[in-house]
Structures are given as structure tokens and as C-alpha cells.
Amino acid sequence: MKKIVFTDLDGSLLDLKSYSYYKSEAAVQSLKKDNIPIVFCSSKTKCEQLFYQESLGLRHPFITENGSAIFIPKRYFKRKIPYHTFVTDDYEVISLGKSVAEIRAFLDTFRKEFELKFTCFADIPPEEVSMLTGLDVRSARRAMMREYSEMLLSGAVNQVFYNALALKDLRSIKDSKFETIVGAKASKGAAVKILKYLYEREFERIRTFGIGDSINDIEMLEEVDDAYLVQRPEGSWSAIEMADLKKMLGVGPVGWTRVAELVHSIQ
Ligand SMILES: [Mg+2]
Structure with a gap:
């Protein structure tokens, strides 16, 4: 079974105030060591997400600008992507949003x-x-x-x-x-669904995890098998009504690290 982590950035993997991954970096590296893809799914731009991918040494698909586009590294999936794509730099892009x-x-x-x-x-x-x-x-x-x-x-x-x-x-x-x-068609959820399908074709059995901190993560969290919410800086959780949503102790990257430990422990 292939595990895949979909994650928000600001306030989740990154500290909401300093935008630093200092407190989640060790957890990111531990998932990387176990070949568990970490798929960014954020309001951030391609340029910003590439910066964090390169800083953390990751090379996986990522979802930009709140589900507006999916960037997939060329040759990442063995089989041809069955959607309309265009190529930019070293990525195949599926675009859901507007220019x-x-x-x-x-x-x-x-x-x-x-x-x-x-x-x-x-x-x-x-x-x-x-x-x-x-x-x-x-x-x-x-x-x-x-x-x-x-x-x-x-x-x-x-x-x-x-x-x-x-x-x-x-x-x-x-x-x-x-x-x-x-x-109107940009959607973190729709984008996660497409990537889930592509991962499933590749690995047959997958289990997906989602990590977010705010209302705009609901669509992503609803698409994954295990949905986690980390704490906001004041120690509360965003008011999200969702069955089976697991509220983690730990603000932003600290909560993120706890989720990564759970992901490791699931067989
Ligand atoms: Mg956030």
C-alpha cells in the first residue's frame, strides 16, 4: 500500500507567521526517507511552492493557487496522463482555474x-x-x-x-x-481527486492523508482517507464540521510533525 500525504502550506507545514518549516523539516525528511510522497496543496504560487520543494529536496506533483493548477514533474507517473495537459519547464500541467x-x-x-x-x-x-x-x-x-x-x-x-x-x-x-x-472551477478537492486517480493507477492500493489548518482546506480534507487539522497559533482549531476529522494537538508545523508520526505508524 502506497501512502501519500496531501498538505496545506501556510499554517500547516509552514509556520503561519514566519513561513518557516523549521519545526516540520525533520518530519518531512522522515517521510521522504520512507518514500512517502508529500503533495503540496496550497494557495501559494508555483514559484513559491518550487522554492519550498527545492529547499526541502522534494520532487512531487503540487497543487497551486487554491486548486487552480496541478503541476506534475515529467515522467513522474509511468503511464500517460489521461487529461488535457500542457508542458512548462519540466512539468506537465493540468489547469482547472482561470488566468x-x-x-x-x-x-x-x-x-x-x-x-x-x-x-x-x-x-x-x-x-x-x-x-x-x-x-x-x-x-x-x-x-x-x-x-x-x-x-x-x-x-x-x-x-x-x-x-x-x-x-x-x-x-x-x-x-x-x-x-x-x-x-469557479479551481478546487483543492477536484485537484486532489485527479492526483489520487493518477497515484491509484500507478500503485493500485493507496492510502491518502490530508493536513490543513483552515476553512479553505475542507475540500482537500474531504477527498482524503485520513483528514487532520492542526492548531491555529492561538491554540484553537478552525471551525470545520466534518465527520472523522482528526484534530491534532500542536500548532502548525508542530501538529504536522505529529501527523507524520501517525502516517509512519500505519501499516
Ligand atoms: Mg493554511
């Missing part, structure tokens, strides 16, 4: 028309993104390399905005910290 250009065009038009004052990544320089997000400037630049989503970093929107989103085939997802606008 960031289309999303930004909508946001710009709407903001002008209704005189709203919200701020997105595209509006401000990396230094300001850094101040608003707590990312260092280099990380902010990676976060700004968006392909499929735009984030509302500050300022308010209204109900008319949400109605207009739906008409444009877009939707809003509330993250650990911010609100992200993505294509």
Missing part, C-alpha cells in the same frame, strides 16, 4: 465602477506586499508571480462584488490570512 489576466481585468473594472478601495498584489510594489503579508521581499516577489488567482490584501468588498464574481464564473476563497479570487 490571472482575466481575474485582474474583472477586479479593475469592478473597482472603478463601484468606487471600492481594495488592494491586490498587482497594485503595489513588493516592499508593500512584504509589509502587508509578513513575507520578506524576496518571498513577496515569488508570491507576486501569480498565474491563476489574485489576492485581496486590504480594503473591503461588498455583496454586489460577490454577486458579480459568480456571474463572471469566478469565486472567492478565504485563506488563513487573506481572500483569494480564483476561477
Whole structure:
């Protein structure tokens, strides 16, 4: 039986405030040693996720921008991927979301028309993104390399905005910290389902684990066999109503490490 771990990044594998994997790194390496794939499934961009994959020495498929796209390293699966894909760098990509250009065009038009004052990544320089997000400037630049989503970093929107989103085939997802606008078909759950199918074809028997910290992880957690929720920095768990959801003691990467120990112990 092949075990596979699907994980959120911010507030789960990474510390919510410092974005550091310091406290989960040993657990990541122990899963790696046991050939257990760790599949990132996060609101983060391809550029950001590649940075963490390379830092941790991982090479697995990953799901970007809240389920907007799945990046699969070329030749990772032995059999041909039975979905429409395109190739970029060394990855085959399945895209579920909409282009960031289309999303930004909508946001710009709407903001002008209704005189709203919200701020997105595209509006401000990396230094300001850094101040608003707590990312260092280099990380902010990676976060700004968006392909499929735009984030509302500050300022308010209204109900008319949400109605207009739906008409444009877009939707809003509330993250650990911010609100992200993505294509209506972008979904962490749909993306996990596709990867589960591909892993199943390869290994026949699989068991999937999911680790998250917030509401925007529900779709991913609902798709896996064993779903785990780690604690938020104040020590509480996000209010997620889901049968069989296991609440772990331990904030972010500390809870993540505990889940990894459980994954090891399951035969
Ligand atoms: Mg999170």
C-alpha cells in the first residue's frame, strides 16, 4: 500500500507567521526517507511552492493557487496522463482555474465602477506586499508571480462584488490570512481527486492523508482517507464540521510533525 500525504502550506507545514518549516523539516525528511510522497496543496504560487520543494529536496506533483493548477514533474507517473495537459519547464500541467489576466481585468473594472478601495498584489510594489503579508521581499516577489488567482490584501468588498464574481464564473476563497479570487472551477478537492486517480493507477492500493489548518482546506480534507487539522497559533482549531476529522494537538508545523508520526505508524 502506497501512502501519500496531501498538505496545506501556510499554517500547516509552514509556520503561519514566519513561513518557516523549521519545526516540520525533520518530519518531512522522515517521510521522504520512507518514500512517502508529500503533495503540496496550497494557495501559494508555483514559484513559491518550487522554492519550498527545492529547499526541502522534494520532487512531487503540487497543487497551486487554491486548486487552480496541478503541476506534475515529467515522467513522474509511468503511464500517460489521461487529461488535457500542457508542458512548462519540466512539468506537465493540468489547469482547472482561470488566468490571472482575466481575474485582474474583472477586479479593475469592478473597482472603478463601484468606487471600492481594495488592494491586490498587482497594485503595489513588493516592499508593500512584504509589509502587508509578513513575507520578506524576496518571498513577496515569488508570491507576486501569480498565474491563476489574485489576492485581496486590504480594503473591503461588498455583496454586489460577490454577486458579480459568480456571474463572471469566478469565486472567492478565504485563506488563513487573506481572500483569494480564483476561477469557479479551481478546487483543492477536484485537484486532489485527479492526483489520487493518477497515484491509484500507478500503485493500485493507496492510502491518502490530508493536513490543513483552515476553512479553505475542507475540500482537500474531504477527498482524503485520513483528514487532520492542526492548531491555529492561538491554540484553537478552525471551525470545520466534518465527520472523522482528526484534530491534532500542536500548532502548525508542530501538529504536522505529529501527523507524520501517525502516517509512519500505519501499516
Ligand atoms: Mg493554511
